[in-house]
Amino acid sequence: MSAEYATFGLAPAMRAGGVLTNGDHQVHREFLDIIVNGSPLLFQLSDLDAVSPPASDIPPAIFTAHVRSLLLEADAPLPDGRYAIYGCPECEGIECGVVTAVIEADGPDVIWRDFAWQTGERADLDLNGHHGIGPLRFRGAEYRETLRPLLDAAAEPAPARRVLLIGARVAVLAKLAAALRTIGIGAEITHDAAGVPPEELRTYGAVAFGRAVGDADRAAVRTQFERAGAETAYVDGLAPIIPLLVARTESALDRRDTRQRRLTGLVAADGEAGLDVTSTCRVRLTAYRLDRLHRSHAQDVLDAVLEPGRHRIPLDPKAIRGESFVVARTTGSVLVAPVAR
The missing domain is CATH 3.40.50.2300 (Response regulator)
Known part of the structure; x- marks a missing residue:
């Protein structure tokens, strides 16, 4: 199998927790995202709310098992040589959906191919394949040198x-x-x-x-x-x-580098919010305010998939009356800005 070499790395990432306007809670998760050619692989999956297996807030034994799987030192956990690349941030059940790929050795190299969204024992590549990703060929030495130190780090919980x-x-x-x-x-x-x-x-x-x-x-x-x-x-x-x-x-x-974030800037003034997006993702924008009796109010302003670039979003004057703030949220980033007067 031929494919251009891709660089392999890891970088700290998070799935931002929060208290949502409907009263639901979203759990905070920290993990090591997979960096391919300098960019998070998760960003290529658009609006996926998921974490990678090397998550720092899971027990060391589970962390170690995930890393050994990626190193091909353990049998594939799923049929057809498939390994979990990203999974549900709330649980480890495959029923919630996981991104899987075939991981295999090709001489000294390591290949990731046939990426798919999977909710059962077997993947349906025709129906749920991520056809725009891979195959990815990594130099074996670089790949293993990146993952192997994690086995030592797992001995001490983060x-x-x-x-x-x-x-x-x-x-x-x-x-x-x-x-x-x-x-x-x-x-x-x-x-x-x-x-x-x-x-x-x-x-x-x-x-x-x-x-x-x-x-x-x-x-x-x-x-x-x-x-x-x-x-x-x-x-x-x-x-x-x-x-x-x-x-x-x-x-x-x-504390991540801005290159590892989907949201990099948020301002609110003159009746609109300005939002900087680095990769295609779903963004939720919420306005919060205090009224004259110091009661709090919240209004969802936007819930949409945005393309990379600067976006200008009109704000309802009623939602930003008095002392007010806007919160922009994706699955991995949260920004807060006061509404300037």
């Missing part, structure tokens, strides 16, 4: 994502902490970070400040984290709307 919530309005922080924990992100509440050991500070991926926390107190917290050598993102006080705060926290936790 630390769970954690967020430190600092503020005076305990009721709001408690609701936010509960929502974050529901989607799989650990959260603790405190008035400040004084006395917290440096090794514990380094376990927090983000710090969220309530609106009542003053500039001096925020600066003191930042100093403590800097002294601890913690690479931490900071979320300054937004409106006390829980889905909005969850989205902002998810956005802060996303």
